[in-house]
Amino acid sequence: MTNIMHEVWKILDTSPSIQREMSRGLINHSALARYIIEEKNVNANIDAVISAIRRYKIDHYEELFNTANNIICQSAISTKSKLANISIIKDTETQKMLPKLFDVINYNRGDVLRIIQADESIKILVNEKNLEKIKQLFSKDKIIKIDENLGEINMHLHPEAVNTPGIIAVVSNELAMNGINIMETISCVPELLWFVKEEDLLRAYNVFYQLCRRI
Incomplete structure (x- = not known):
């Protein structure tokens, strides 16, 4: 589970558009999990990927975006x-x-x-x-x-x-x-x-x- 979680987090870390929409609560976790499995070739079941997405800390991104946006x-x-x-x-x-x-x-x-x-x-x-x-x-x-x-x-x-x-x-x-x-x-x-x-x-x-x- 740990390896899957790190793999999913790495994908999210390099996807600022997904991070932004997650911070706004606009992304369905199940749909995102299917996207990661199918498009990013993650070898895991959907429940494990959803669990990794839910554990991903996203709050910092919205703060980062707002600060950069203000500048x-x-x-x-x-x-x-x-x-x-x-x-x-x-x-x-x-x-x-x-x-x-x-x-x-x-x-x-x-x-x-x-x-x-x-x-x-x-x-x-x-x-x-x-x-x-x-x-x-x-x-x-x-x-x-x-x-x-x-x-x-x-x-x-x-x-x-x-x-x-x-x-x-x-x-x-x-x-x-x-x-x-x-x-x-x-x-x-x-x-x-x-x-x-x-x-x-x-x-x-x-x-x-x-x-x-x-x-």
Whole structure:
């Protein structure tokens, strides 16, 4: 029974949407147990899984959610559209070309330039109007992928956000529950940037708005 209980708890620990609805008393334990057995391939009878669900301590999640939600609602939110994301191979050649990006970007006109570097690749987010100029800086074999028609939601976070767990989890969960795919995220405190398809930008903004209305 102990092994089954720990297995069920581990599933619940990694399912914030289920935790949230459990904390509100909106989930039927029998239905959840059947879901866990069938979808998560838990080898146990339904009574054992229901028992594990009933023993799961959920009160802390609602408190965590409310605290994160309050911080989110104190954040200033702005949006941008018509953006593109260029993924390139990270090597010595492409690194040398990065400074030339600033010859293309005009911050006085409000141009956007976001750069993310990982171990093997670099992502460059820019206005679509500058896309062709940016592409010309790199040889074709260095360009991995280009995503166009993106929108950005910029959360200018409340100072307490850095000490508040759950903010990214709350927002990403809400976006997922509304069928909105997150194309990219960038954290640069006090700003938290979310990139979605431009066609989803208005719906994504409304998700933030509805989060605040729940307080």
